Amino acid sequence: MLGGGAAGLFCAMEAAKHGRRTLLVEHGPEVGRKILISGGGRCNFTNLDAGPQHFLSENPHFCRSALARYRPADFIALVEAHGIAYHEKTLGQLFCDGPARQIVQMLVTDAAAAGVRIEVGCAVESVEHAGRFRVRTSRGDFESTALVVATGGLSIPKMGATGVGYRIAERFAVPLVPTRPGLVPLLYGAADRARFAELSGVSTPAIVSCRGARFSESVLLTHVGVSGPAVLQASSYYQPGDAIDIDLGAGRDVYADLKERRQAGSKALVASALAAFLPRRLAQVFADLGADSRPLAEQPDSALRAVADAVTRWRLTPEGTAGYDKAEVTCGGVATAALSSKTMEATAVPGLYFIGEVVDVTGWLGGYNFQWAWASAFACAEAIGDRPARAGPARPPAVC
Numbered sequence: 001m002l003g004g005g006a007a008g009l010f011c012a013m014e015a016a017k018h019g020r021r022t023l024l025v026e027h028g029p030e031v032g033r034k035i036l037i038s039g040g041g042r043c044n045f046t047n048l049d050a051g052p053q054h055f056l057s058e059n060p061h062f063c064r065s066a067l068a069r070y071r072p073a074d075f076i077a078l079v080e081a082h083g084i085a086y087h088e089k090t091l092g093q094l095f096c097d098g099p100a101r102q103i104v105q106m107l108v109t110d111a112a113a114a115g116v117r118i119e120v121g122c123a124v125e126s127v128e129h130a131g132r133f134r135v136r137t138s139r140g141d142f143e144s145t146a147l148v149v150a151t152g153g154l155s156i157p158k159m160g161a162t163g164v165g166y167r168i169a170e171r172f173a174v175p176l177v178p179t180r181p182g183l184v185p186l187l188y189g190a191a192d193r194a195r196f197a198e199l200s201g202v203s204t205p206a207i208v209s210c211r212g213a214r215f216s217e218s219v220l221l222t223h224v225g226v227s228g229p230a231v232l233q234a235s236s237y238y239q240p241g242d243a244i245d246i247d248l249g250a251g252r253d254v255y256a257d258l259k260e261r262r263q264a265g266s267k268a269l270v271a272s273a274l275a276a277f278l279p280r281r282l283a284q285v286f287a288d289l290g291a292d293s294r295p296l297a298e299q300p301d302s303a304l305r306a307v308a309d310a311v312t313r314w315r316l317t318p319e320g321t322a323g324y325d326k327a328e329v330t331c332g333g334v335a336t337a338a339l340s341s342k343t344m345e346a347t348a349v350p351g352l353y354f355i356g357e358v359v360d361v362t363g364w365l366g367g368y369n370f371q372w373a374w375a376s377a378f379a380c381a382e383a384i385g386d387r388p389a390r391a392g393p394a395r396p397p398a399v400c
């Protein structure tokens with residue numbers, strides 16, 4: 001098992017439960033480092049509603065089989081069996097009540113009980129295949145009859161991301177879908193930065209759209225761009241050069257609302273009217289985009305229309321994303337067309353498996369990515385478990 005993240009840990013544990021001798025190799029100082037920082041330190045470990053519609057992939061049906069065979073309820077049962085308290089925050093998202101380390105401890109405890117050998121501080125350098133897989137690492141060579149690549153993507157290099165999984169895929173001619181940062185803040189262009197940087201720290205409910213995907217959650221403005229759940233979700237659909245559309249009215253008919261207030265003879269300024277549903281600083285900047293300083297009652301239709309459009313049809317053409325340093329996930333990766341959706345095995349390379357984030361399956365924000373890690377790992381572990389381990393003379397691990 002290459003990579004001691006969510007998918008690797010879970011797969012190692014399950015494969016060992018299925019009777020395979022399993023070695024897990026992790027180059028970081030400890031396993032599960034992304035789990036530790038996930039969900040703001042509380043690990044959003046699954047989503048009650050997780051289904052194929054919550055994932056991006058060149059083949060949106062690929063994840064269906066694995067997700068159907070290992071469901072959120074299965075992971076919840078494991079969490080409950082370990083006495084880990086949790087709660088639903090919003091939209092089916094389940095978080096630990098306590099620290100995320102509880103999830104790592106649960107996986108490590110069960111993996112150890114099942115007999116998994118874990119090697120940390122052990123970097124995978126290359127993989128060869130001649131009858132068996134031979135993995136060259138910073139701590140020597142290992143051999144195995146099956147090899148599971150669970151080395152994640154490129155997001156957050158300081159947490160251990162290396163992209164070695166893609167190099168292994170290339171080495172075995174397994175095709176890749178080009179990668180890009182996902183669940184990532186988007187950066188203003190120079191003109192928007194000059195106009196909106198002063199709004200840094202403002203957050204408000206909104207609807208954000210990109211390439212036909214629409215997300216109704218909150219938006220956070222920063223000094224360099226836009227972030228917050230709705231933007232992060234849309235960012236996974238964003239391609240360089242795209243515009244994103246932000247409805248700061250969150251579905252409200254702002255034009256009708258302003259006209260109604262004007263008809264009622266409101267002496268308020270336009271910014272004050274907007275402040276009924278927008279943070280005051282945001283209301284002021286967007287009022288100034290369409291109206292002058294006269295009270296609402298003196299504004300012509302054209303000004304109210306301009307303000308309403310500015311608020312509800314804020315179109316941003318980002319300069320780009322904040323990159324892999326800030327991205328929660330990596331979109332793209334090992335092409336699903338080259339893998340079995342039942343087992344995660346590379347169809348052209350018997351014994352070679354890819355699971356978790358290294359695969360071109362990317363979940364929305366909200367516990368979906370961990371559910372994919374557990375489900376793809378489980379599918380793989382079941383497949384490996386179905387195969388009797390072949391004992392070699394030097395007894396190399398059956399699964400590396």
Ligand SMILES: Cc1cc2nc3c(=O)[nH]c(=O)nc-3n(C[C@H](O)[C@H](O)[C@H](O)COP(=O)(O)OP(=O)(O)OC[C@H]3O[C@@H](n4cnc5c(N)ncnc54)[C@H](O)[C@@H]3O)c2cc1C
Pocket residue numbers: 002003004005006007008025026027028031032033034035037038039040043044045046122123124125150151152153155156159160161162163164327328329355356357358366367368369370371373
């Ligand atoms: C800040 C943050 C918060 C997140 N919060 C959530 C959340 O709450 N809910 C959710 O569902 N998802 C969340 N995610 C996404 C989730 O963490 C990932 O989708 C998930 O960890 C992917 O699991 P994985 O095992 O495939 O990859 P990873 O967890 O990235 O594990 C890959 C492992 O491989 C190791 N590795 C890499 N290269 C080598 C090498 N050469 N040799 C040996 N080992 C190597 C890495 O060190 C790492 O331990 C979050 C991500 C981030 C960055």
